[in-house]
Amino acid sequence: MIIGREKEIEKLEESLKSKESELIAVYGRRRVGKTFLVREVYKKQIVFELVGLYRGTMEDQLRNFHEQLKDASIKFKDSPIPRDWTEAFGLLKKYINGLRAGKKKVIFIDEFPWIATARSKFLMIFENFWNAFCTSKKDLVVVVCGSAAAYMVKNIINNRGGLHNRLSQKIQLEAFNLHETKLFLNSRGIRLNDYSIIQLYMVLGGIPHYLKMPRKGESAVQAVDRLCFEKGGDLTNEFNEVFKSLFRKSKLHETIARGLATSQKGVLREELLKVTKLPSNGDFSNALNELIDSGFAQKYIPYGKVQRKSLYRLTDELSLFHIKFIEPYKDQGAGTWSKLFSKPTNVIWSGFVFESICIKHVAQIKKALKIEGIHSINSSWTNGKAQVDLVIARDDNRVNLCEMKFYNKEFTIDKKGLNNLKNKVEEFIKDTKIKGQVVITMITTYGVEENGNYHEVVENSFEMDCLFEKVS
16 A cells, blocks of 8 residues: 555556656655555556666676566576677567557666666666667656666756656655654554654654554654664664665765764855865765755755855754764663653754754645745744744745744743744844744644743744644
8 A cells, every 4th residue: 555645646647648658767765665656556567677786787787687587578588698788678679579569568677876887888778778669669658766866866867868858757756744654654553643753753754664663562762762772773774774875985975964963953065064074076065965866965045045055954864863862872772762862962852853844844834824825935044143943934925933842741931932032033024124024933742831921922833733734
């Protein structure tokens, strides 16, 4: 059963109704469910599937291709292993030509970047296969898929050679949101309340592969303890393994990720260079962009700033958790997270990650505000005297400054908190010179006590359940 992915499924199914051949690229970070989605939607139409071998040589990939072709048709049982990709695609053409014409047939090439080894000419031959063979037919759907999102963007999505403007669909598969995460956990018999699901999401994010790992009857804290801190835990070394599998210069990417993790609010490019002690060159820029393309980091322009003042932040939940907690406490064994999760350092971390989760769920917050149809610019803002992590600047001349709090009980705005919120509004208006109405919106786990301070400054208040709403 597929959870969510309605738009992606619609795009994939649409290709089966087309009267011409279709080329589809599916990309996204590793473990996000790309292969599962394609196989489930096209389970009756796939006639050939090739999955690239991680770190395989050209010879390994060709041998693997040959084995998959023999599995697809007994006609190739005694054929020799192709010597290069020209021969390999020649065999694939022969196989396709031998199939009955009419119904759509799907060719699925998974982990495309792993197959395209150096000097193999795989990409060039594939371009020719599509342009010379597939486009001459009306009944093919070719799906190329890859976890190395940076490769997919550069060589497939933004291809300037034989695949330029050839793609029928580009599908970037993203992590589950909280609504989809809850549905996924429930489908596996995992019944947790919204607070516990957010606790789990803070560590695992919305990555389906990770969300398969909690066990029925475990609390969120117990699951994190077992997966991240027990000896042999499934996720104790996931950060290193994923980076090695995605990036050829993985140590450079790791260094940049660690530099991004030093700031909860985001860093300027020059600040990142300083903290990582890396030279400002093409390798640095490429690695930073690859982290963004692969879904590990985000680049954004603070409200009222220019492009050169862009901030970068690490947004992948497990990467943040690994750097902050798994690495420093990896040798302390079972029960580590049970001891750590209520300590002050975790409270601060939880608050920051909750803010990050809210930022990822702006669409849900806009739905709660009943402004889904109003265009807005969503960003952060700071002037050194005050800071707002989520600004929703709307086209109806109204601005919501969102204050997000992760507490295990109802949040209370005391006198200090009241002054802090008032100062944010005053400084924001002074700094941006905005003419529209500026209001405070609270997003909390269990609501805000409606005392005098609340009524003096808060315009809207929403609890965490608003983040679990389904949005179109």
